[in-house]
């Protein structure tokens with residue numbers, strides 16, 4: 060990671076017992092929607108205006124990629140981004156998606172329908188993540204591909220339709236197929252036994268594309284061209300999760316996180332926390348950018364262990380590390396089922412969470428794809444040096460652990476927090492958190 064980011068975030072950060080937390084905060088724009096707004100804008104006819112774009116490293120890489128593919132992408136001093144779409148051209152250099160699985164996989168789908176060759180690269184973490192889940196379907200649609208992990212080259216061209224069953228409930232795979240399908244001939248249908256986040260479908264409709272979605276069957280219709288539109292991106296629930304859990308586990312806290320996207324296909328963590336006894340209130344529920352939005356008031360609560368069914372995993376896949384921290388403070392055992400996908404994120408998150416919890420004095424283990432955490436009914440010992448494996452969500456989760464545990468917790472690699480939540484440290488400090 061660059062020395063600039065290390066200077067800003069420090070490779071090592073320590074969270075120390077603090078609070079009670081209080082205040083009214085907003086979190087940056089949703090990462091999933093931010094990638095999509097840039098990519099769809101880059102494909103659309105006309106000028107797309109984006110408010111609330113997440114300016115995290117992952118999304119900035121997608122902005123660079125869309126620009127390198129021929130669209131005009133600009134940021135005004137007001138913070139508004141504009142994208143003027145274009146017929147995509149082969150970029151002069153490989154596209155470097157750095158740490159971002161979403162950027163890489165969605166862009167692979169989007170380029171596949173153009174008669175161009177595009178090579179994708181990434182950092183060490185992304186280069187170890189599986190790409191065949193996207194490349195296989197793209198080949199079935201007629202694209203040619205080289206490599207099964209990065210670097211990967213897509214040789215795009217004339218595509219045909221396909222029916223695909225999304226067994227892994229991966230929104231990235233679904234989105235890659237739908238994006239390739241925009242320029243394919245014939246039916247493009249994705250069948251989802253378990254629903255994955257639907258921002259692609261929602262936003263494609265906002266760009267004027269025909270997409271139907273019924274009982275887990277998503278189909279592109281006749282009209283597949285995109286027309287520029289204005290997109291307002293609400294706050295990212297995956298980022299809101301950190302101040303919310305911090306407020307629940309530190310006695311006397313109450314924090315309001317404003318303007319959080321609460322799409323039910325992203326809200327599994329909130330449902331689970333409520334089942335654990337969390338006092339979470341959703342205030343002023345409304346719609347923004349085509350998505351449901353609310354202000355969330357989190358008040359410190361005595362939590363109890365629960366069983367989280369595998370069927371809920373797609374709606375909270377990025378939130379298990381912070382849920383595992385909450386579970387450590389809860390009374391009794393929490394069992395989280397069906398987490399095989401956690402092994403192929405920015406790190407093996409199942410292994411990283413278990414090692415971090417154990418280092419903090421919490422009993423935690425895996426049984427097959429299930430994660431079990433033995434809650435202590437109060438603050439764990441902490442006092443550990445936790446390896447974050449350059450994974451932003453592991454780093455933020457264990458810093459929250461440090462804010463509430465008996466002794467401080469240090470994470471060894473906090474640099475990657477910049478990929479999804481560049482304001483994490485100042486925001487946590489603004490509600491009373493001690494992070495050095």
Ligand SMILES: O=C(O)C1=C[C@@H](OP(=O)(O)O)[C@@H](O)[C@H](O)C1
Nearest residue numbers: 091161228229230231232376377
């Ligand atoms: O489509 C998206 O924006 C995302 C989908 C999820 O990945 P999978 O599609 O691999 O489940 C999630 O983990 C990622 O952070 C964002």
Ligand SMILES: C=C(OP(=O)(O)O)C(=O)O
Nearest residue numbers: 158159160161162377404
């Ligand atoms: C898994 C994540 O992102 P991506 O797949 O885009 O790298 C994440 O943000 O937790």
